[in-house]
Structures are given as structure tokens and as C-alpha cells.
Amino acid sequence: MPVKLSVNLNAVAMLRNRRDLPWPSVTGLGRVALAAGAHGLTVHPRPDQRHTRYSDLPALRALIDDEFPQAEFNIEGYPTEEFLALVEQNQPEQVTLVPDDPAQATSDHGWNFGEQSAFLTPVVRRLKKGGARVSLFANAETEGLSAARDTGADRVEFYTGPYASHHSNEAAMARELDKLGQAADVALEMGLEVNAGHDLVVANLPALVKRIPGLAEVSIGHGLTADALEFGMEKTVKRFLKACGWP
Ligand SMILES: CC(=O)[C@@H](O)[C@H](O)COP(=O)(O)O
Numbered sequence: 567m568p569v570k571l572s573v574n575l576n577a578v579a580m581l582r583n584r585r586d587l588p589w590p591s592v593t594g595l596g597r598v599a600l601a602a603g604a605h606g607l608t609v610h611p612r613p614d615q616r617h618t619r620y621s622d623l624p625a626l627r628a629l630i631d632d633e634f635p636q637a638e639f640n641i642e643g644y645p646t647e648e649f650l651a652l653v654e655q656n657q658p659e660q661v662t663l664v665p666d667d668p669a670q671a672t673s674d675h676g677w678n679f680g681e682q683s684a685f686l687t688p689v690v691r692r693l694k695k696g697g698a699r700v701s702l703f704a705n706a707e708t709e710g711l712s713a714a715r716d717t718g719a720d721r722v723e724f725y726t727g728p729y730a731s732h733h734s735n736e737a738a739m740a741r742e743l744d745k746l747g748q749a750a751d752v753a754l755e756m757g758l759e760v761n762a763g764h765d766l767v768v769a770n771l772p773a774l775v776k777r778i779p780g781l782a783e784v785s786i787g788h789g790l791t792a793d794a795l796e797f798g799m800e801k802t803v804k805r806f807l808k809a810c811g812w813p
């Protein structure tokens with residue numbers, strides 16, 4: 567089974583927020599992405615709402631429910647009570663928990679499962695009781711994966727930023743890919759499903775997909791949106807789907 571593609575709309579929302587105007591439309595671009603074959607939509611509503619706004623979530627939920635019921639909604643964020651209330655109001659198919667500080671420029675590390683599994687376990691239980699699949703953002707390392715599994719989470723999402731950042735250094739990229747592959751092998755062996763994301767692009771996807779044959783889903787926003795500005799969202803989603811192994 568090729569890797570499912572979830573399109574992250576944060577960058578579209580960031581562009582929309584430049585003016586007090588409703589375009590570019592987050593739901594409109596989400597509709598184009600899903601119609602082009604994307605398997606889901608991802609957003610990361612940060613506390614400062616710098617891009618995805620809390621008010622975007624009901625419209626995205628309705629878009630999937632009304633027009634693309636086979637698609638999934640994935641909401642990412644740090645599990646504050648405010649975030650958990652947003653999740654419970656919008657009932658995403660998947661929640662991806664990230665250890666981000668509100669002041670962070672972007673997500674740039676996974677959980678420290680050794681230290682934070684006691685904090686995560688009741689949160690995971692609450693989200694799963696609400697019907698969501700739970701994924702935990704993880705560094706490309708094997709240490710701590712058993713603690714991640716013991717929280718009751720369904721998946722880990724491996725942070726691919728270090729892999730993607732070495733786009734002009736093949737040896738360094740190969741080293742990061744090997745770390746991702748080894749961590750994914752261990753996670754899958756433990757019964758965790760595996761997602762991946764951050765700074766993925768058409769150029770770096772095929773090697774990742776080949777190294778992690780059990781990869782369930784990639785969520786991609788920044789690089790995909792950059793290409794969409796040049797080639798259009800429909801054509802771009804189709805290019806990314808091919809890079810994920812779809813015909
Ligand atoms: C968790 C992750 O790597 C991304 O999904 C995250 O959404 C990026 O956040 P920004 O779009 O705010 O950079």
C-alpha cells in the first residue's frame with residue numbers, strides 16, 4: 567500500500583492572514599487537494615493562531631464530512647486544555663501530539679518519551695476514548711519508543727526535518743535516512759504504526775518511502791504549498807502522490 571498523503575494547510579492560512587480578507591481560502595485549497603486525491607487534511611492550530619485559526623476547524627470538518635467522507639482530518643498540537651477542547655469539538659480522525667512551546671517558530675523536535683510518557687498517557691487515553699487515532703511526534707531515534715507505545719498511542723510520527731535539511735549533502739542525508747529507517751523498523755516491530763513529516767518535498771520523498779515500506783502517512787505543508795504556488799494545487803498534489811508511490 568503506497569503512503570497516504572495528508573496536506574497541511576498551515577501555509578495557506580499564513581498567506582490568508584496577511585490581510586483581513588478571506589482569500590486564499592483554506593477550505594477552498596483543501597477542497598482542491600482532496601479532489602486531486604489527497605487522503606486527508608492536516609492543520610496545526612498554534613496558541614497564537616499565527617496561521618490556522620480555531621475558526622478554520624469546523625469548516626474543514628464540514629468539508630470532509632459533506633464532500634470527502636473517505637478522507638481524514640488530522641489536528642496537530644500541544645495538549646493544553648484549550649487544544650483538547652478544540653479536538654473534542656471538531657472530532658478529527660487523527661490527533662498528532664507535538665511537544666511544542668507556544669513561542670517555537672515551528673515544530674523542531676519530538677517528545678522525550680522517557681520523561682513525558684506519564685504526562686502523555688492520560689491524554690492519549692482521553693483522546694482515544696473520544697474516538698481519535700493518536701500519533702505522537704517523535705525524533706528519529708529508537709530510544710524511548712517502548713515508552714511511546716506504553717502510552718497507548720496508535721502511531722508515532724517521525725520528525726523528518728534533519729533528513730530534509732541536508733538536501734545538498736547526500737552523505738548527511740543518507741545518515742539521517744538510516745536513523746529514520748532504524749527507528750521506524752523498531753516502532754513497527756513494537757506494533758506502533760508510523761507516520762512522518764516536516765519539510766518533505768517531491769525530491770526527498772521517494773527515498774523515505776523506499777526505506778520505510780511500512781510508512782502509513784506523510785503530512786506535508788510547507789514544501790507542497792511552495793510547489794502549489796508554482797504549479798497549482800491540483801497538479802502539485804498529484805506530483806506528491808506519485809512521489810509517495812501512487813500510480
Ligand atoms: C509537526 C510538524 O512538523 C508540522 O506539522 C507543523 O505543523 C509545522 O508547523 P508550522 O506550519 O507552524 O511550521
Ligand SMILES: NCC(=O)COP(=O)(O)O
Pocket residue numbers: 574608723762763764765766785786787788789790
Ligand atoms: N507533520 C508535518 C506536517 O504536517 C507538515 O510539515 P511541513 O511540510 O509544513 O514541514
